[in-house]
Amino acid sequence: MKKNVILIAAAVCMAAALTACGGSGTKTETTAKASEKAGAESSATETKAGESATGGKLVMVTNAEFPPYEFHEKNEIVGIDAEIAKAIADKLGMEIEIQDMAFDSLIPAVQTGKADFTAAGMTINEDRKKNVDFTDTYAKAAQVIIVKEGSDIVEPDNLEGKKIGVQTGTTGDIYAADIKDGDIKRYNKGMDAVMALTQDKIDAVVIDREPAKVFVKNNAGLKVLDKAFTEEEYAIAVKKGNTELLEKLNGAIKDLKDSGELQKIVDKYITAE
């Protein structure tokens, strides 16, 4: 009888071991595949970047959860940045491919050549300038504060010692870190921070003005404070040292500004108050 027990126990252990092996086996395989794919992709992008001198394809990365600058609609990434990028690509006689990823991965993606540029409502700041080159600015922006109606926070100074929700890696996150005794909650998406605010898990959200307006419109009982947290400017970022692409982009942005096309795109998404 004892033998049987040992046998069964051994069988169980073996089964467990086998399952464990099977599991980890497939896992490594997928990782290997994934890295192969990533490798293939990055080399593909490199050739793309090389081709870009004679036309071809531009790869843009963005975080498409940032209305009205970029968001998903009908299986497509649309918004101000997406349309500006398309207009620029048209001007340059190139195709554009837009990829969606987390905001804090955008600059690394551009740095490693996985993408040609990023247009993601990205504010020019000193730290970022050290890592990427920015084009001329194409939009003015601001970080604003969203609170619940009836909140005791009425101006930026009131944020001291409060629970503040931000989206990881945004300028709102970086500047909010300077708030005295601020308890910063970093969410992966702006919408998640806003939802936490509606559920009273945090006291305020610091985020870009235009998305803030969209979020407030879609959630009753919230408002944007009149006084902005910071004023700033958006620009497109390319890999450091890629002056060829930078000049092309700047030329195209200038053309779009001069012809009024840029303003048209902005007006399409942001209705005047």
Add this chain to the structure above:
Amino acid sequence: MWEKLRDDFYQNFIVDDRWKYIVDGLQNTLKITFFAVLIGILLGFVVAIIRSTYENTGKLKILNAICSVYLTVIRGTPVVVQLMIMYFIIFAFHDPGQIFTAILAFGINSGAYVAEIFRSGISSIERGQFEAGRSLGFNYAQTMLFIIMPQAFKNVVPTLANEFIVLLKETSVAGYIGLQDLTKGGDIIKSRTYNAFMPLISVAIIYLIMVMVFSYLVTLLERRLHKSEH
């Protein structure tokens, strides 16, 4: 190259006390894992007993049905979805704190897997052991507790340890509810320095070390448990 590494290290950890993101995150990761493991063991134990009792005796029919639903739902959905449901839906109108929410979500998740591990342990013990216990005058609960469970536990230690290793690593999705765990700590540094290498590799090494230490402790435990066999 060494200079660049040193420079990167300085940028990613020393400037602005950025190492604190990692240390704070590590504390939260450990806190969540520890308490989630406790909840998981407790829940898994109870569910496994109910399911085994039903299998052996046909009693506890309703409880068994509830446990089946629990296992199906929890094992059938991704933990990150469960975590967000816990944060944004179940606790929509009351905030018990992010850490507590995460502990509960991961604990309930782990419980389902632990239950099946315990159940397989219980069914690995031969029925004769059970009969022996009953003929010695033990009642059902006593037999379970004093004869079946100790043997079953010994059989499932490796699988159980595996589940806790998985759980530790699964807590890396806690960032989805704005909680700063170890992974999120690395992400925050990455979002400040735009350097992916240093923060990600450091985070990976810290997880690896934790798992290695834990595995070593499990080996010690297994050795101790097997002493009685000689």
